[in-house]
Amino acid sequence: MTEPAARPDSVSCGPYQRPRIIGIGNSDRGDDGVGIWVANRIASADWPGVAVVSLDSADGTALLSAWQGADVAYVVDAVHAELPAGSVVRMVVSPGQRIGATLRSLSSHGLGLQEAIDLGGALGMLPRRLVVYGVVGESFETGRGLSAPVARSGGNVMRRLRGALDRSTRVA
Amino acid sequence: MHEVALMRALVVRVLELAQGQQAVHVERVVVRMGALGHGRPSHLQWHFSQAAAATLADGAVLDVVMTDELVDLVLESIDLELPPSPVHEVRAQQR
Numbered sequence: 001m002t003e004p005a006a007r008p009d010s011v012s013c014g015p016y017q018r019p020r021i022i023g024i025g026n027s028d029r030g031d032d033g034v035g036i037w038v039a040n041r042i043a044s045a046d047w048p049g050v051a052v053v054s055l056d057s058a059d060g061t062a063l064l065s066a067w068q069g070a071d072v073a074y075v076v077d078a079v080h081a082e083l084p085a086g087s088v089v090r091m092v093v094s095p096g097q098r099i100g101a102t103l104r105s106l107s108s109h110g111l112g113l114q115e116a117i118d119l120g121g122a123l124g125m126l127p128r129r130l131v132v133y134g135v136v137g138e139s140f141e142t143g144r145g146l147s148a149p150v151a152r153s154g155g156n157v158m159r160r161l162r163g164a165l166d167r168s169t170r171v172a
Numbered sequence: 173m174h175e176v177a178l179m180r181a182l183v184v185r186v187l188e189l190a191q192g193q194q195a196v197h198v199e200r201v202v203v204r205m206g207a208l209g210h211g212r213p214s215h216l217q218w219h220f221s222q223a224a225a226a227t228l229a230d231g232a233v234l235d236v237v238m239t240d241e242l243v244d245l246v247l248e249s250i251d252l253e254l255p256p257s258p259v260h261e262v263r264a265q266q267r
Binding site for chain 2: 081082083084085086087088089090091136152153156160
């Protein structure tokens with residue numbers, strides 16, 4: 001397995017061959033920070049056997065570096081969707097696949113999650129298995145923290161990630 | 173009977189939302205039950221599982237969060253599994 005040419009500064013732990021949990025968003029824009037919140041919580045808890053990457057206010061191109069070389073990667077991001085705030089949508093992503101007509105990443109940067117998936121697919125830089133957890137946000141004001149339903153949902157995403165990792169370990 | 177009607181109405185709403193996202197399965201539903209709510213969470217969960225049987229929400233977990241709010245039952249959030257190949261994309265490719 002090829003090691004990435006450039007590792008993001010925010011890699012928190014673990015060798016790159018381990019399953020990777022990547023939180024993306026902007027922790028200064030309310031619910032847009034839920035991916036960062038989840039990644040930081042997992043890094044603080046020092047989950048064994050995983051590498052955690054926190055991409056706070058990073059461009060989507062950073063995702064390519066973050067998941068490069070990984071066999072399995074889980075991305076947590078805030079999304080827009082016609083669902084109650086705090087709802088979670090999970091999707092297994094393949095190259096060339098859209099992440100949903102009614103499901104839009106909240107990236108405020110030039111290259112978002114969908115574009116990173118497209119680019120990664122075109123360049124052959126996608127993990128073998130890429131799973132996206134999108135948390136539906138409701139408040140994206142600068143300087144605000146997570147809304148109550150999204151904060152509760154962050155804990156739910158952590159439990160689901162823990163379960164997914166446990167299942168993959170048993171399969172392995 | 174109130175709980176039965178309530179859970180049937182909840183499942184109808186959850187399925188509307190899930191189908192709007194082209195979901196293949198509902199994993200979890202979170203509701204808040206307030207001071208005006210009736211019944212025990214375990215009863216609601218049982219009636220929910222009955223109402224959800226043979227639908228996209230079959231097997232979904234119902235979490236009931238107790239609150240002091242002056243509400244009966246409020247849908248807080250749902251967790252969905254989206255398809256690996258969304259229907260709208262398949263249709264687009266078939267044109």
